[in-house]
Amino acid sequence: MAKSKSKKGELASEGKSRRDFIVVASYAMGAVGAGAFAWPLIDQMNPAADTLALASIEVDISKIAEGQSITLKWRGKPVFIRHRTAEEIRQANDVDIDGLRDPEGDDARAQKAEYLVVLGVCTHLGCVPLGQKIGEVRGEYDGWFCPCHGSHYDASGRIRKGPAPSNLEVPPYAFLSDNVIRIG
Amino acid sequence: MESKEFKNPVVSWIDHRLPIFSFLDHEANEYPTPKNLNYFWNFGSLAGIALVIMIVTGIALAMSYTAHTDYAFDSVERIMRDVNHGWLIRYIHMNGASFFFIVVFIHIFRGLYYGSYKAPRELLWMLGVLILLLMMATAFMGYVLPWGQMSFWGATVITNLFSAIPLVGENIVTWLWGGFSVDNPTLNRFFALHYLLPFVIVGVVVLHLVALHRFGSNNPLGIDTRGPQDTLPFHPYYTIKDFFGLSVFLTFFAAAVFFVPNMMGHPDNYIPANALQTPAHIVPEWYFLPFYAILRAVPDKLGGVLAMFGAIAVLFVLPWLDRSPIRSARFRPMFKIFFWLLFIDCLVLGYIGAMPAEGVYVLIGRLATIWYFVHFLIILPVLSVVETPRPLPQSISKPIFNAVGGGLAGAMSAPKEKVE
Numbered sequence: 001m002a003k004s005k006s007k008k009g010e011l012a013s014e015g016k017s018r019r020d021f022i023v024v025a026s027y028a029m030g031a032v033g034a035g036a037f038a039w040p041l042i043d044q045m046n047p048a049a050d051t052l053a054l055a056s057i058e059v060d061i062s063k064i065a066e067g068q069s070i071t072l073k074w075r076g077k078p079v080f081i082r083h084r085t086a087e088e089i090r091q092a093n094d095v096d097i098d099g100l101r102d103p104e105g106d107d108a109r110a111q112k113a114e115y116l117v118v119l120g121v122c123t124h125l126g127c128v129p130l131g132q133k134i135g136e137v138r139g140e141y142d143g144w145f146c147p148c149h150g151s152h153y154d155a156s157g158r159i160r161k162g163p164a165p166s167n168l169e170v171p172p173y174a175f176l177s178d179n180v181i182r183i184g
Numbered sequence: 185m186e187s188k189e190f191k192n193p194v195v196s197w198i199d200h201r202l203p204i205f206s207f208l209d210h211e212a213n214e215y216p217t218p219k220n221l222n223y224f225w226n227f228g229s230l231a232g233i234a235l236v237i238m239i240v241t242g243i244a245l246a247m248s249y250t251a252h253t254d255y256a257f258d259s260v261e262r263i264m265r266d267v268n269h270g271w272l273i274r275y276i277h278m279n280g281a282s283f284f285f286i287v288v289f290i291h292i293f294r295g296l297y298y299g300s301y302k303a304p305r306e307l308l309w310m311l312g313v314l315i316l317l318l319m320m321a322t323a324f325m326g327y328v329l330p331w332g333q334m335s336f337w338g339a340t341v342i343t344n345l346f347s348a349i350p351l352v353g354e355n356i357v358t359w360l361w362g363g364f365s366v367d368n369p370t371l372n373r374f375f376a377l378h379y380l381l382p383f384v385i386v387g388v389v390v391l392h393l394v395a396l397h398r399f400g401s402n403n404p405l406g407i408d409t410r411g412p413q414d415t416l417p418f419h420p421y422y423t424i425k426d427f428f429g430l431s432v433f434l435t436f437f438a439a440a441v442f443f444v445p446n447m448m449g450h451p452d453n454y455i456p457a458n459a460l461q462t463p464a465h466i467v468p469e470w471y472f473l474p475f476y477a478i479l480r481a482v483p484d485k486l487g488g489v490l491a492m493f494g495a496i497a498v499l500f501v502l503p504w505l506d507r508s509p510i511r512s513a514r515f516r517p518m519f520k521i522f523f524w525l526l527f528i529d530c531l532v533l534g535y536i537g538a539m540p541a542e543g544v545y546v547l548i549g550r551l552a553t554i555w556y557f558v559h560f561l562i563i564l565p566v567l568s569v570v571e572t573p574r575p576l577p578q579s580i581s582k583p584i585f586n587a588v589g590g591g592l593a594g595a596m597s598a599p600k601e602k603v604e
Contacts, residue, residue, distance in 0.1 A: 039269075040268070040269030040272050040273055041240060041241070041244050041269075041273065043268045043269055044244050044247065044248070044267055044268050044269050044270060044273060045247065046268050048248070048262070048266040048267040048268060048270070049265070049266040049267075049268075050262060050266040051266075
């Protein structure tokens with residue numbers, strides 16, 4: 001009786017560790033399966049292939065007269081391209097960079113000094129700043145002025161005054177020729 | 185409900201104020217379940233999981249779908265080609281509808297065979313029939329959304345069923361359409377309702393479960409449980425069995441989704457809707473075929489519609505048509521034969537529904553339709569009177585009929601105890 005009992009006990013303990021292994025393995029496989037099912041449902045909310053296909057645009061900038069700005073839509077957001085005057089370029093470079101909130105030289109922001117390409121999205125909370133059209137308020141630094149909460153940007157699109165934390169973002173772009181740039 | 189002690193102090197604190205854990209423990213953990221359930225009792229939980237799969241994938245699809253006649257078809261194609269994993273989500277949703285119906289049909293035939301609709305589970309059964317009706321409405325409207333040829337003409341034919349109603353029929357159809365034909369307003373409202381109804385189904389499922397847990401599951405013997413010796417706690421015994429069944433179900437489901445995703449669909453639905461041309465051979469989705477066959481069997485517009493809805497209506501009143509106090513077909517030799525005849529009859533109706541309405545198919549369809557109603561309206565009430573049931577076992581834990589004395593007493597007492 002005692003012998004059979006001890007044998008039973010051994011078997012039980014052996015069975016327990018085996019069972020633990022099966023339980024843990026089952027839970028692990030279940031978690032992998034649930035994850036594999038969950039991922040497509042999550043990833044479907046990421047940009048679709050057709051959205052990504054429209055993620056870059058090409059622009060002919062030869063038609064922009066000096067002093068004029070154009071606004072384009074790229075990835076659903078406005079892009080400002082300003083053909084700057086010599087005076088604006090001078091203003092943009094004639095700044096004590098270390099005194100800026102977001103220190104950045106103008107040459108680091110414009111590949112060609114005549115053309116400034118920035119996202120027209122205020123870095124505060126995402127409004128579109130004014131200053132593109134003739135007659136619009138350009139702010140105290142002759143760049144752009146965001147009407148939502150009063151951020152002033154200079155002729156290089158840098159934040160100079162107001163609540164915005166950083167300069168207008170420069171999108172990735174490249175000059176394909178003297179007249180054509182590709183944004184994105 | 186008694187508040188239970190939990191080891192985790194946070195759980196205890198919450199449970200004292202909001203007894204959700206006690207509730208779950210009571211209804212999903214210790215919940216006493218007959219120990220003799222066979223695999224046919226897996227299909228309730230499978231149906232619940234299928235519903236969840238449909239809702240989850242449906243919400244994902246709704247994020248990329250456009251409910252407009254000009255964009256609906258293209259937005260579905262965009263889901264198939266451009267949206268990340270969109271093809272997978274749509275194929276799961278498409279085939280999920282079919283698998284949901286497969287599971288629910290097996291669940292219903294399980295209930296028919298083992299008499300699960302009988303007292304005290306009549307409301308449980310009727311809520312189930314209501315879920316079936318809601319599922320049919322939801323599936324129908326979902327099939328319209330891709331705005332293919334079958335979508336459009338299916339919507340036209342099914343909504344026109346209501347024109348059979350005397351006097352106000354035409355007005356009702358115009359109201360359903362929001363215009364003078366199936367068009368953009370129809371598509372918009374079908375999308376709204378297709379999104380709404382699954383959540384209504386969830387609500388009715390909750391009622392279905394509340395009714396189920398009132399008296400617990402029926403079982404293959406169809407006799408009541410008489411105490412702890414007849415039951416097992418739901419967890420882990422039936423959770424693990426349900427999980428095993430789920431893994432088998434998902435194997436078949438995945439096979440369909442990955443290898444034959446369009447098997448249960450119809451190629452014509454990949455042609456954009458055209459209001460000026462009906463496809464040559466128009467059939468509903470397979471799960472509607474038996475009802476479609478009944479509709480076509482009656483050579484009268486209103487009569488056909490009434491027969492089709494009547495096919496569901498007889499299920500509603502089934503607990504009062506079958507008066508036999510014996511639940512399980514195991515102990516009803518004649519009922520068992522007629523059950524299988526009904527099963528074959530439903531398969532025949534399904535086959536006829538898929539065939540063109542001509543020649544011998546019409547005759548077979550009519551006979552099968554008549555048999556369907558004869559079964560419920562004549563055979564079941566008559567069987568309740570004329571059939572001599574086999575003796576019932578004493579209890580679930582003593583399933584073998586003991587011919588000496590006690591066994592017979594048990595058999596005699598079993599019907600009585602159902603009165604409770």
